[in-house]
Amino acid sequence: MRAQVAFGGLAGILAMCVAGAAHARTDGTAHIIPPAALVVGAFDNSATPVSRLDAKSQVDQGFDLIRQGQQARAVKLFDKVIADADRQLAGDARPRLCAQTGAGAALLDPAVCDAHFGKGYALIDMGRGDLAEAELRAATRMAPGNAHFANEYAELFKARRAWAESYAEFAHAWSIVDKSPTGPDAKVAARALRGMGFTKGQMGQYDEAAKLLNQSLQYDPASEIARAELGNIARREAIGS
Template identity: 40%
Template sequence: MRKTGYLAAIVLLTTAATAHAEPMTPEAAREAVSKAMDEIRKQNPAGVLPLVDPVVVALQDQQSKQISQCADDMTQAILLSAMQAAALKKQDEAKSAALIDNAYCLAPFLKGFALIDLHRWDDAEPMLRLASESAPLNAQFRNEYAEWFKAMKQWQKAHDVFEEAYGLGEFESDEANKKANQARALRGMGFTEIEMGDLDKAEKSFKKSLKIIPNHEGAKIELQYIANLRKKGKS
């Protein structure tokens, strides 16, 4: 039986506490996130939540006052600044925009991972969404969000978000990360295409992923699965 669960490296989020936190500096946010990653490595998801909760609240507080987003590198920062300027022009109310430390956006991502590990899937979705929307050029975050829809068997939505993640891979300055994220997105698309009954599209997606990362065992297994389905007379 094929598995639909998260195959992700690290995953995302739940609703943050409603109370406003004291202002949190980037240094404090980075320290909290670092400790949370240690808890994940120790396979202690429950220990992650109290560490990242204040960071998530700080992120949401910043976003209530201005457009606050994260970029992975200078190229993304320049592009994101231009996107923010364009968004501000469309708004009637006076508002500002800022690029913020990546730790703020990583916090909901880590919280989501912990929540999923704790089988709190419904809580994880809003965190996943928050991480993805707060770092709109981050292909990994978008892939993780797609994985949530895949786990929920929302095939078309998962496919659409994986497709977005594939496109965001173009904004990766690190070639290895670009390949990893785009190949993963294609495998996700292929998986959902099988579930939606389009074996031809699925085969193309998995073969395209193998051109990016050759000999990936998961992609090869899915191609064999497609071949077996065809032998049984499924189109």
Template identity: 30%
Template sequence: MSGLLLLAHPGWAQDPGAGQPAASSPPADPKVAAEKAEDEAMLRLLGEGAQLMRSGQPRQAIETYDKIIATYEARYQDSKEKLYCANGMAETLAYMMLAASQKQAAKALAPTWAVAYFMKGYALVELRDTASAKAALEKARDLSPYNPHFLNELANIYKGEKNWPLALETYQAAKEHVAAFALPQLKDKDETAALHGIAFVYSETGKLDEAETIYKQCLEKNPQDTYAQSELNYIAQQRAKQAQVR
């Protein structure tokens, strides 16, 4: 997994509604000011959790992420709106359009809450607690359903469970949303991960032609894609075995 890369991007945790000139802002509301201070504290906790992960302390990192999760769950427990976590205006608008199509009132928050769930899932995978990791990643997906990085990591869990239909659906969703919503430094990685995942599911479900086509596309884009080349070799071996049976 590559969850720690999320923390390398300076814009991922910005409030989508931030950026208004201070001179035109109304006097600070005490509740708004308190929530802003709390948001800044939660952002610092994300950084602390990432540092704990880098130093090989996933259990302690999970404790940090749980503090963030508990903070936002408490804040929004009585919310009547559908809550999303968005990275920037394009994702915010997409979620508002999604909610409108479902006739739901909705609100887009900064990504911190969803990232905390994602990073918790990352830590739980490190601890080989796959069931708990899946639950955390599904929470991240629910808050940020168009985030391709979250979708790919969740699809990896489904792939490990050999839940081929759900893995394929989730990888395809990740691929669909890469162009519009991937973080700039993760775009190529997320697209490749989605393509690898889709092709792997095709291969495992007997659709060797479809898998081969995707792996060749990956190699055209990146001739150094050793994974795609290895999988093409596997497909060739499978075809040879099938030919012997016939």
């Protein structure tokens, strides 16, 4: 049975991680990753690939399996991608980044981060939130510019009522997301602000919570979630709880 984690809907996640074989970026554009190296040289993007595993194809199949309710099979495909990266980087102490550039880092195909994220999502579906945390953390840390990943990681802490940790991850998502209210990432920004507002409300910081929730409505004016939470905060303030 799915743990109580509001992961924003599988359809939305699949749209960001799978549709068009594209990997979401915080500027809202799609960066198409061709079947190529899983790991490339840290400073030379023309380096000879050290692996010919089609990581993106494996990840796409994994998300298809999640959509079909076959989470355990999806985990096996995601593990294949993760294990290949680990094998290629055995003994390499450099930090790992799913990015095009990064001085001093081992650069990974973005599909590797998607594999960690997908594995975490599948494990949540399987009721293994304890194991999912490490995967979602890995995806977030290896793709530090991906606000969508940060929002999802924050949701895990929110489900555990770990308000400070949840707020910190939502705040990280807000710090890196494109902040144009009419931009393609507007709903990702709104979600980060809603999460920050919700956690502030749970910590009894009602004025700050209301401010953040109202701000989120600038990015997603139709959000019933934000309006409902504003109502909850108003009631709590009225009764002094």
